[in-house]
Amino acid sequence: MHLNTFVASALYSTAFLLGHSLADEIDDALGGDASSSVAESATSSSVPKPTFTPSTIKAPFFEQFTDDWDSRWAASHAKKENDKSTEEEWAYVGQWAAEEPHVLKGIEGDKGLVVKNPAAHHAISAKFNKAIDNKGQTLVVQYEVKLQNGLECGGAYMKILQDNKKLHAEEFSNTSPYVIMFGPDKCGSTNKVHFIFKHKNPKTGEYEEKHLQSPPVARIVKTTTLYTLIVNPDQTFEIRIDGEKVKDGSLLEDFSPAVNPEKEIDDAKDEKPSDWVDEARIVDPEATKPEDWDEDAPFEVIDEEATKPDDWLEDEPTMIPDPEAEKPEDWDDEEDGDWIPPTVPNPKCDEVSGCGKWEPPMKNNPSYKGKWTAPLIDNPAYKGVWAPRKIANPDYFEDKTPANFEPMGAIGFEIWTMQSDILFDNIYIGHSIKDADQLKLETFDIKQPLEKKEEEATAPKPAEKAKSPLDLNFMDDPVHYVREKLDLFITIARKDPLQAIRFVPEVAGGLGVLAVTVLALLVGIFSMSGGSPPPQVKEAAQKVKEAALDAKDQVAEGASTGAESVKAEVNKRTTRSSAAAAE
Numbered sequence: 343m344h345l346n347t348f349v350a351s352a353l354y355s356t357a358f359l360l361g362h363s364l365a366d367e368i369d370d371a372l373g374g375d376a377s378s379s380v381a382e383s384a385t386s387s388s389v390p391k392p393t394f395t396p397s398t399i400k401a402p403f404f405e406q407f408t409d410d411w412d413s414r415w416a417a418s419h420a421k422k423e424n425d426k427s428t429e430e431e432w433a434y435v436g437q438w439a440a441e442e443p444h445v446l447k448g449i450e451g452d453k454g455l456v457v458k459n460p461a462a463h464h465a466i467s468a469k470f471n472k473a474i475d476n477k478g479q480t481l482v483v484q485y486e487v488k489l490q491n492g493l494e495c496g497g498a499y500m501k502i503l504q505d506n507k508k509l510h511a512e513e514f515s516n517t518s519p520y521v522i523m524f525g526p527d528k529c530g531s532t533n534k535v536h537f538i539f540k541h542k543n544p545k546t547g548e549y550e551e552k553h554l555q556s557p558p559v560a561r562i563v564k565t566t567t568l569y570t571l572i573v574n575p576d577q578t579f580e581i582r583i584d585g586e587k588v589k590d591g592s593l594l595e596d597f598s599p600a601v602n603p604e605k606e607i608d609d610a611k612d613e614k615p616s617d618w619v620d621e622a623r624i625v626d627p628e629a630t631k632p633e634d635w636d637e638d639a640p641f642e643v644i645d646e647e648a649t650k651p652d653d654w655l656e657d658e659p660t661m662i663p664d665p666e667a668e669k670p671e672d673w674d675d676e677e678d679g680d681w682i683p684p685t686v687p688n689p690k691c692d693e694v695s696g697c698g699k700w701e702p703p704m705k706n707n708p709s710y711k712g713k714w715t716a717p718l719i720d721n722p723a724y725k726g727v728w729a730p731r732k733i734a735n736p737d738y739f740e741d742k743t744p745a746n747f748e749p750m751g752a753i754g755f756e757i758w759t760m761q762s763d764i765l766f767d768n769i770y771i772g773h774s775i776k777d778a779d780q781l782k783l784e785t786f787d788i789k790q791p792l793e794k795k796e797e798e799a800t801a802p803k804p805a806e807k808a809k810s811p812l813d814l815n816f817m818d819d820p821v822h823y824v825r826e827k828l829d830l831f832i833t834i835a836r837k838d839p840l841q842a843i844r845f846v847p848e849v850a851g852g853l854g855v856l857a858v859t860v861l862a863l864l865v866g867i868f869s870m871s872g873g874s875p876p877p878q879v880k881e882a883a884q885k886v887k888e889a890a891l892d893a894k895d896q897v898a899e900g901a902s903t904g905a906e907s908v909k910a911e912v913n914k915r916t917t918r919s920s921a922a923a924a925e
Contacts, residue, residue: 389792389795389796389799391447391448391449391450391792392449392450392788393449393450393451394449394450394451394452394453396408397768397781397784397785399770399777399780399781399784400777401770401771401772401774401777402470402471402472402474402771402772402773403468403470403471403474403753403769403770403771403772404769404770404771404772405468405768405769406453406767406768407440407453407454407455407767408453409440411440411453411455412440414468414469415438415455415466415467415468415511416466416467416468416511416512417434417437417438417465417466417511417512418434418465418466418467418511418512418513418514418515418756419433419434419512420433420434420465420512420513420514420515421433421434421515422434422463422465422515422516432463433463434463434464434465434515434756435459435462435463436457436458436459436462436463436464436465437458437459437464438455438456438457438458438464438466439455439456439458440453440454440455440456441453441454441456441765442454443488443490443765444490444763445488445490445491445564445763446490446564446565446793446796446797447793447796448566448788448789448790448792448793448796449785449788449789449792452767452785452789453767454486454488454765454766454767454768455755455765455766455767456763456764456765456766457755457757457759457762457763457764457765458762458763459762460491460759460760460761460762461759461760462758462759463757463758464755464756464757464758464759465514465515465754465755465756465757466511466514466754466755467503467509467511467514467752467753467754467755468511468752468753468754469509469511469751469752470505470750470751470752470753470771473505473749473750473751474502474505474749474750474751474771474772475749475750476573476745476746476747476750476773477746478575478746479575479773480572480573480574480575480773480774480775481571481572481573481745481747481771481773482570482571482572482770482771482772482773482774482775482777482778483500483502483522483524483570483571483770483771484568484569484570484571484768484769484770484771484778484781484782485500485525485568485569485766485767485768485769485770486566486567486568486569486765486766486767486768486785486786487525487526487566487567487569487764487765487766488564488565488566488567488764488765488766488767489562489563489564489567489761489764490564490763490764490765491564491761491762491763491764492562492564492761493526493528493560493562493759493761493764494528494529494760494761495528495529495530495759495760495761496527496528496529496757496758496759496760496761496764497525497526497527497528497757497758497759498525498526498527498560498757498759498764498766499523499524499525499526499527499536499755499757500523500524500525500753500754500755500766500769501518501520501522501523501753501754501755501756502520502521502522502523502524502750502752502753502771503518503519503520503521503750503751503752503753503754504519504520504521504540504748504749504750504751505748505749505750505751505752506519506751509751509752511752514754514756515756516756518754518756519540519549520540520754521539521540521747521748521750522537522538522539522540522571522747522750523536523537523538523539524536524537524538524569524571525569526560526561526562526567526569527560528560528562533559533560533562534557534558534559534560535557535558535559535560535569535581535583535588535589536553536554536557537553537554537557537571537579537581538551538552538553538554539551539552539593539597539744539747540552540748541601541741541744542748543737543739544739544741545737545739546737550599552593552597552598552599552600552601552744553597553598554589554591554596554597555596555597555598556589556596557589558581558583558588558589561583561584564797565790565793565794565797566767566786566789566790566793567583567584568582568583568584568585568782568786568790569581569582569583570582570583570585570778570782572775573593573745573747574745575743575745576745577592577593577594577742577743577744577745578590578591578592578593579591579592579593579745584786584790585779585782585786585787593744593745594742594744601741601744602738602739602740602741603735603737603738603739604735604738605734605735605738606732606733606734606735607732607733607735608729608730608731608732608733609730609731609732609733610730612730612731613730614728618725618728619721619723619724619725620724620725620726620727620728621721621724622720622721622724623718623719623720623721624718624719624721625716625717625718625719626716626717626718626719627716629716629717631714632714635711635714636709636711637711637712637713637714639707639709639710639711640707640710641706641707641710641712642704642705642706642707643704643705643707644702644703644704644705645702645703645704645705646702648702648703650700651694651695651696651700653694653695654694654695654696654697654700655690655691655694655696655697655698656697656698656699656700658688658690658691658697658698659688659697659698660687660688660691660696660697660698661685661686661687661688662685662686662687662688663682663683663684663685663686664683664684664685664686667683667684669681669683750771753769753771767785768781768785768786
């Protein structure tokens with residue numbers, strides 16, 4: 343029993359003393375701080391995640407990018423048409439994939455459509471099983487965007503395409519006719535959520551883009567963002583981000599150019615008459631300069647009433663030679679001429695009103711009037727600001743129901759972006775706000791809080807103030823505790839071994855126990871073999887025992903007397919630790 347106790351003590355002490363070197367070896371093997379790596383791993387895995395379960399919600403179009411997603415979606419291989427200002431052509435070379443997020447995953451097994459290539463043009467589309475016609479119905483468009491690498495320049499918006507028999511997925515491009523464009527777009531100072539709809543002129547048959555004025559700002563975060571567009575049959579609309587309303591208004595009032603043109607327009611053939619007077623005021627032709635008007639009177643005159651201040655030093659110059667200036671050693675009077683010290687302001691003048699010759703100051707001339715000009719009067723011939731006459735607008739129409747969009751036959755993403763790994767998920771296009779909210783409850787409301795929790799858990803921790811070795815607790819971080827205590831013991835022992843034993847008794851005790859343990863093992867071995875330990879072993883064991891008791895007494899006696907000298911060393915070590923943490 344005694345032998346087991348000694349063995350346990352020896353192992354504990356040995357582990358204590360070897361902790362420092364062992365920790366370094368582990369760090370080297372892992373390429374960094376082993377304890378912090380373990381902590382980060384434990385933190386990231388401590389956020390439990392549910393497993394993806396497909397929703398049972400029904401809608402004209404609903405996509406969660408399950409395993410059969412590529413049977414519905416097709417990437418475009420068309421070339422992007424330019425604006426004729428350049429001959430350069432762009433091909434849609436960007437690749438797409440259905441993947442789980444690799445940044446801040448919220449739900450296990452939950453895949454989304456991912457933009458795979460940075461600085462590339464991407465285009466992909468999916469046809470609806472049946473054309474969506476929202477005439478007289480509410481239209482709800484909702485989808486998730488996850489910017490896994492952020493977004494510095496690029497789009498993450500969708501296009502709902504016009505139902506067109508000529509629409510082929512492989513030919514989808516920037517010129518494919520769309521009905522609605524909705525979603526975030528950011529580049530430089532531009533950061534907004536697009537809402538653009540195309541409106542057909544009933545007279546000309548031409549389509550014109552209507553852009554939302556003062557669109558809301560997009561949220562550029564790495565957690566999932568939910569974008570929702572609701573267009574009501576009463577011609578009102580609402581935009582939500584993460585379920586919160588950020589913009590609402592009217593299709594008839596909040597878009598540019600306006601849906602309906604003006605009833606009257608300017609007559610392009612009307613011209614301003616040659617005798618039209620549009621000067622509201624003119625110079626009074628009957629005005630004359632008064633006889634007492636002196637145009638030559640100066641603006642300022644000498645103040646004759648001024649008197650010299652009593653403390654004015656008229657005999658003192660305003661500038662004097664600098665008394666501290668010295669002629670340079672290499673100055674040659676014959677070649678350079680007589681040396682003249684530089685001048686500085688006379689310090690005596692700072693204490694009085696002034697120095698040098700006194701002259702009365704100037705003041706504003708009360709008789710000054712300046713150059714005379716005739717006053718202005720109202721022009722009796724003024725007819726007002728000319729404007730061309732109004733005529734009836736031949737292209738006028740009034741569409742009271744622009745929310746009755748053209749039938750929609752497909753959805754597409756046609757974007758260019760500098761960042762890859764933009765993820766789209768849980769796309770809902772239908773007529774039920776209730777169903778869209780239910781989908782939000784089943785998906786977004788579950789994943790986003792978990793994403794934010796993991797983001798907080800894995801965020802770099804702010805550097806904590808370094809603790810003194812005296813304040814460390816073994817249970818907080820055993821490796822760090824052993825390392826700091828052993829380093830402190832060695833540092834102090836180099837200067838004063840006795841103070842090291844007194845001030846860091848844990849290490850001294852560990853060394854003592856280790857020595858006692860070794861001798862005890864030797865004694866035990868001899869005892870079990872039936873023999874008697876040699877006198878040298880007995881004598882060494884007795885000396886170790888006495889030394890341990892003596893060390894204990896010295897620790898008790900010198901704990902206070904050595905404190906001041908050792909605290910200086912502790913403070914140095916703490917300061918160095920703080921500096922290292924700051925770097």
